[in-house]
Amino acid sequence: MLEALGDPTRRTIFESLAGGPRSVAEIANGLPVSRPAVSQHLKVLKDAGLVSSTSVGTRRLYAVDQEGLAAIRGYFERFWHQALAAFAEAAEKPPEEKT
Template identity: 55%
Template sequence: MATYQAWEALGDPSRFAIVTALAERPRAVGELARELPISRPAVSQHLKVLKDAGLVTDRAEGTRRVYRLNPAGVAALRDQLDTFWARALDGYQEIAEEENP
């Protein structure tokens, strides 16, 4: 999974709302469409983008597909955020040490 693709996917407000809903619990397309101000076909298109980005997975349950967050995809985003945060703290520490030797 390319984390750039995942960040780009989350940049869309509808996809971010879908991920937020799926963080609560798995849902089918119809349920997501009822909760969001977009059509069922639009939800399906957004889910395809999120799935291609590695952020969601799906499985068949009878005649419907149930979507959930992909733990590996979410973990990759968190690892990247942790790296950014560590670099920011290191930079702050370097500046603080330069100012107060």
Template identity: 50%
Template sequence: MSAPTQFDAIADPNRRHLLEELRRSPRTVNELADGLPISRPAVSQHLKTLLDCNLVSVTAEGTRRIYAINKDGFKPLTLWLDQFW
């Protein structure tokens, strides 16, 4: 099985929701899980997919992991979309 692409990552509505939340401000897994009807482990799995596709980044602050949007990861999506304008 091949690695997921940015397009695969944004195909899932839960991952799109996570990206929309992270667009507003960096957040922890627990903060992100509060807004979704899925478990915290499921949120972590979705964040791993987004990390693997370079759409988000993570930094450690003590025991907390803070997730944020990685704008550079959106370049392949932008380049693909721009060809239609």
């Protein structure tokens, strides 16, 4: 899931969807890559559950998937708390390593 956002181009595409749904051609304009490339990236993002698509006429509108974004948010939230807890615990028992 995070590997989908690892690629810079894909992350740019994802961020361009934050302002609302967009079509493939719209996204491709303003990007230094071809339209098929964008299409492939969108497929990856969709498989990762980060975006959703709806057909409108001949166009295809892509938008950020709320659940997917929430999942990532939750991931880092948990990570954050866990790291804080470990840090606090290590602050109390300073010399206690070796395993």
